[in-house]
Structure formats: C-alpha cells, structure tokens
Amino acid sequence: MVQLEKDGVARRIIAAIKEQIHSGAFQAGDRLPSTRAFAAEWGASRTTVTAAYSQLVAEGYLTIRPGARATVAPGLGTVPVPMPCRGAAPRHLSAFAQRLLALPSPAEAPAARVADFRYGELSGADFPVLAWRRALNKAVLRRTARLRYGDPQGVATLRAALQSYLWRARGIACTADQIVIVNGSQQGLDLCARLLLDPGDPFVIENPGYHLARQAFAAVGGLAVPVPVDADGLRTDALPLARLAYVTPSHQFPLGGVLSARRRRALLAWAAHTGAYIIEDDYDGEYRHDIAPIPPLQTFDPEAVIYAGTVSKTLSPTLRLGYLVVPARLTPVFAEAKRLTDRHTPLAEQDALAELLASGAYERHVRSIRRKNAERRAVLLQALAEDLGPAVTIAGAGTGLHFVAWINGVAAEREPAVIEAARAVGVGLYPVSPLYDPTEPRPAMAGFILGYAGLDADALRRGVAALASVLAEHS
C-alpha cells in the first residue's frame, strides 16, 4: 500500500474523512460507508478506498473489525485543535537562551569588493583542492562494510597522526587518548565552558580578547573577569581567583603580543596555586614570521592546560575541524560531552585530515601557505608604510594572519565614520574596540584588525591605497 503516497484520490479521500471528523459531521462510533459504497460515490476503485481506510485506521481516526464497517474512533471531536498564538512572546526559554538573546548580534556585512580585511578568512586559491579531494574520495570509498557511529573522541588514525604532528611541530608530548577531535576550536571552547564553569563562576579573559570565547564562557553563566594585555601578552601581576583562564599566548588576539617566559611561569604558578584550568588557544601557532614557534604552555603543565588547535587557519574554516589536548584525567568527561553533543565529528573530514597528516602533505601545505602569508604580510606592511607612513602604528605583526593598525590622530569615536567611508570605496574594516570588555575603558585611538590571509597582493595594495584616501579625509 505504499503506492498510496502517489495516489492522489486516496489522499483526497483521507483528507475529506478527517475534515468530516474534525468538523463533527462524523461523530465517535459513527459507521462509515462500506468501501463499495464509498468507492461508487467517489468514482474511485475499492482498492483505493480500502487503502485510505487502512491509513485512517493506522492514524487512529477509524477503528475496524473484520467483516464489519469502519467506525469513527472515540475522542477525536472532543479535543479542540490548539490555536497557535502567533506573535505572542516565546514560551519558557532557559537562562542559557536568555543570555544568548542578550548578546550583541553579530554584524555580518557582505565582503567588501576591493579588499575585505575581515580576520579569519583564507584565500580559496591557497586551499589544497586536489590533495584534499583525493584524501576525501579515499575516505568515502574506504567506508564500505558497515556505516556506524564513530568514536566520540575522534578517529584513531587521525588522533595518532595528530599526536605525532603536535610533537614535531609544537613540542607537545601527549597520548592519542588525550586528543579530542572537535568541530572547530569553537566547539572545543564550548565544551570547556560547559564542563568547567557553573553559573556565577569567574573566568579570566584577555582584554581585549577573542569575543567568541568570551561569549561561549559567558553564555553558560560564567562571569568575565577581564585582565589587560600589553605587548608581552596577558598581564599576570594581578590575576584574580577564577575557575579558568582563556589565553592566546603564542599570538594574543587581537593585539598580537607573545606571552613572555616570565608571565608564562607566573600564569602556570597561578593555575597550580588556585586549581584553575588554563585554556590555551593556539589558533595560529603555525604562523611565526620572525622567530621559531614558542613552546605552548601545555608543554609545561599538561595537567592544568587544555590546548586548542584548529585547521581553520591552515586549510579552511569551512571544514569545522579542530582538536583539544586535554589533561589525561579529563578525557572521559570530554568524550562523554562530545558524545551527547553530537556523537562525533563527521568521519570523512577526519579521515581526509589523517591521510594528509600521514602522507606529509599537510606539513608541506603548511610550509607553502606560511610562505604565501608571509608574502602577503610583507606586501601589506610595505603598502601601509608607503601610503600611510607615520599615520599608522602596527602592533602584533610578528606572527599570525593579522595585525592591528592604530590610526594616529583619529579618535576612537570616529571609527564608525571611517568604517562607513571605507566600505563606500570597497574596503572592509573591522575595529578593535568591540573586543574590549564593555565594562572596561576602551582605547582613545581608532584601531583596526587587518586580516590579510584572504587577499592577494593586488587587493592588499589597492585596499591600502583606498584606505589612505579615506583616512586623508578623516584626520
């Protein structure tokens, strides 16, 4: 009777009978016409009517006994159909939902046409399309026997490959069991927030700092304790009591400082003393333009530090692939949280990344994209020096895929006007000021985060030239 789906006549019969029952024309216990009579009345086949009656029995509208005529099931007319009250306030939402609704809504402007300096985007031309497609195809073809849910922590081959990569590239000595594959580092931060913070628990956040980390911790009810940063990263001279500290020691986001050795030790001592966890977001650890990458905090105290890594800055943010290295004793609870959150990260991406890591293609790609981004950085720095000279002060250009340009002589209040004027000439600018804690003082000078990984040399030069013309009118 699966044909019923395609049988328009049966569908119409079903709808008509339901309508009669809902309107009260057919009452509970009423006998329906025989299938023969109904078929004659509708000019339909008896098979069709029988199928329609069977459907209505299955849906509970009719009851039927062998040899007897179908009757209307009891209780259908008595319950009023609920009236959806459109436009009214939502029903009960959780405290988490209320906190989300109170967040500032993200500004999602379309990409500017000449040069969009939005941070976090990469050039599609840099993506290793062929290698990735090959690895992905291999993954799709491999999984042939039985399709089943995977390990919540991630595919074993990927975790083994990452363990080895993290040792080679970042000096991290961990077991594959300490690695949890997540859907981008944002999911890693959200898992940390849920597992380590209760409503009212204070957390240390860099000021200015990464707003999506701050929001993830604040959304679960954590209380942000902003701690200022300077050229040496987070200031550790007055760390408050807190459940956790979120830090970007390799390249402070957004200002670009590298956490000094002294502060590293002070931060670790604070964590050891207070029992706080440190969440180390190594979001662009692969990009060090001046010196060798600095060893992560994780290498000094693997029991206190949760290390978050990602391929969003080396392959693509659209893959949603990241990883946590968690203290050994926390792996069970992270695995369980991942399982209840979404079972596991999609297997094809995991398999493909494992393949790229195992074959060495990933590290070759990282070297290549590191070189390309170093070139972009040089082009951008040169263009800024030539076109703007002393009008801008650059901060944090030693590493990563962005730096901050402070605009000398332009007050912070002028930022919106500059952004609007820049957009009018096709340049997308993103201010530093929203990354400051709303309760703390903001800088007096206008400053912008210039992300360059998504732009080619020509766009970078044209973008700076356009920006220079805008600033000439605004200073």
Added chain:
Amino acid sequence: MVQLEKDGVARRIIAAIKEQIHSGAFQAGDRLPSTRAFAAEWGASRTTVTAAYSQLVAEGYLTIRPGARATVAPGLGTVPVPMPCRGAAPRHLSAFAQRLLALPSPAEAPAARVADFRYGELSGADFPVLAWRRALNKAVLRRTARLRYGDPQGVATLRAALQSYLWRARGIACTADQIVIVNGSQQGLDLCARLLLDPGDPFVIENPGYHLARQAFAAVGGLAVPVPVDADGLRTDALPLARLAYVTPSHQFPLGGVLSARRRRALLAWAAHTGAYIIEDDYDGEYRHDIAPIPPLQTFDPEAVIYAGTVSKTLSPTLRLGYLVVPARLTPVFAEAKRLTDRHTPLAEQDALAELLASGAYERHVRSIRRKNAERRAVLLQALAEDLGPAVTIAGAGTGLHFVAWINGVAAEREPAVIEAARAVGVGLYPVSPLYDPTEPRPAMAGFILGYAGLDADALRRGVAALASVLAEHS
C-alpha cells in the same frame, strides 16, 4: 630566521640557556657571553647563536639592547615550576560535567561476526558512493574565491532544498528560515535541551524511550518524567506539567507504536494548555512499510513543535547531518546557540546534500533504500517465524529499521546470559530493558531490539538460526 626550526644546534643552545636560567645558574640581570664567545665555545656559527638569542628574547628569557650583551630577564628564577599532581582528583568540574560522569558508560562491543543486530547502523553497500562523491567533489571544487565561515543556520541552498523536500515528503509547510542544519539530530536535541531547560525543569520522556535524548535533557539538569507508551505510542491520559515533551510519534522508539490521532490531538492540546514545547523526533519517518507516512505533529502546531530530522537513517550516521524545523520565533536563539556551539555544520556535506536533494537523487536513493530495507524486514520476519515461531512476539514492525522481539518464556533476568551466549555464536543482541526509566518497573520478559538495516539477507537468516539455537538452550 625561520630556519631555526630545522637548526638542531640553535635548538640545543636555547634549551641549554633555559636550563641554566631555570636551575638558577643564570640569575636575573646576569650578562650572557657575547655571541662570538658563545659560538666559539659551542663550535657553532655566530648566526646560529644570534638566532638562538633572538628566540630567547622573543620568549622573554633574555633582554637585549643594541651594542650591549644579552642579559637574563628578571622574575624567571623566582617562580617555582608548578608540579603537576598526577593521580589526584580533577579540579573543579561543572554540575553538567558531574551529571555526565554519573551517566552509565556506553557499552561499545565490537560488531558480532555472524549478525550484529545493533540498531542505528546501515549497510555500507546501500550508500550511494558515486552520487555522494560526485556531489562532494563538486562542493570542494566550487568553493574557490574565499574561504569564510558560513551561516550558523546552514547553507541557504540546502535549507531551500530541504524546505521543498519536507513539504513533498512529510507535508511540512515551513520557511527555509525555520530550518537549522545540525550535526545529526543528537546536536538538535542538545540545542533544545540547552535552550529550553533549566536545572530542575521537568521534561516528558517516553518510557521506554531513546536513551540519548533522555541523557541530553538530563545532562543539562532536566528532571525526567517518564510516561508509559503502548501500541498507540505515548499515553496522553495523564501528562504531567513539564517544560517539554520528547516524542517519536511516527514510530515510537523502541517499541514501535504509532501515536494515534486522538493522542496526537491530546498531546498538542496539552502543549497549548501548559506552554510546553514538543520535540518531535522523526528519526525514521522515511520508512513506512505498511501504510503511507503519517503527517508529523509539526504540521498541526508549528508554534509548539520542534521537528527533528536526519539523514543518518537514509544516507549514513557518519555524515553527522540533521536538521531542525523550529517555530519562527525561536529561530534567532537557535541560530545564536549553533554559532556559539560550533559556528556551523561543515560546508562540504551541506553542499553535497543540497545537490542530491536538488537533483532528485536523494529521493531516488530513499526509494531504493526503503525497498531494500523492506526486503530485509521481510527476510528477518520470515526467518523468525520459521525458526522461532511462537517463541517470539514481534512489536513495532510496521515502520522503521528495527522492531522489538519479546522472547516468550524467557524472563528479563536471563537477558545478560542470552546476550553472552548469542555473542559466543557471533550474534550481537541489544536488550530493550536499559531503555526503561531506572525508577519505573521494567518488563518481566526478555526483549531485544533487532536492527536490520546493516545486514544482508544471508546474515539475517544465519543470525536468526544462531539465535534459535541459543534460545533453545535458555528457555
């Protein structure tokens, strides 16, 4: 100086100097040897020593002024290196984490060799490898201009294609804006749990019911109110006050009842009256073997019902692709929660599914896999009738990819012994009993969930034959 990475000598110099500082041999303010002296002492080039010193300056171990010798930075010797206290209790974990740790740990036995009846797995042979690979390759090749984060709710083309599919296949009239793409329905349930429940809030759950739904709601602190089910699905005669009800109306999991029309109306009236949300998990709505699919609850009250769908039962559970249809007024908060949870679902899978839906390949595939699973079901039912006859009572076989076999004359206490004996002959059996609420009475009879979508006809027949021999010894 990026060569430093490859320069073993520089690495050793850096490590040696750090060691001297940490041990106190070099104190704050001490001057280091000149690069020339150091190079001579180590038999290294001056370039190498200069690179090592620069690295140590960047890491904050040394300070340097032009023309002067490098000195040890202050504050490094005074802070003790934290001693990780291995083996001790974890530091503070949230109430959410505590609840997760109290959950029963999932039993993850390897697949049984003759026939594993684990529910939720599909046969790899049914996966449309070529169509999926083609769609995936197209998606990988398409995204060439700029790699940027996607819409938290999901790719617009996928949501448009799903809107149209849901109308054709399930009679759901929604806008594309009401659709939220999630990483499998589990993430959809987790989002519902976080957004709709506060700790202490009661939620209605079917008893027996889907344990991962129960766990997702309980993990956020919700209080489970188990409501019994019978052959007509959830019993609605005594629904308690609750924030939400989780139901599987098209095919109750695991017992297989279809929620009757009368109960549908009663449930909707309860939701309208109490302001509760209904979460309708239509996990296998595509598989209706006897009658046409029954219209979802969502179609009757789109303001009260959150509809959850998935491709885990039609394509593969490994893709982690699902979708929610949420009341229009809830879309902003769901989108924001998805953004903070993991930004968005990976784009390649979304694009590939959109392609399959738009080309009609998805619906062709669903028809094909529906036919194959109907055949599997028929084979399994026939084998059970032939080999076990009256020894088993089948429940819920009218729809879906599983049914329940109650073993007449075998008491529930014997389940573990039967499972063990079955595994010894290569048959994987999964009991119904753990899906009952732990505080409520469990059935007296042994019962097993037989998932058949991952097995071919031969495995099904051999599995039943082996099961028959096991049961002959246990009854």
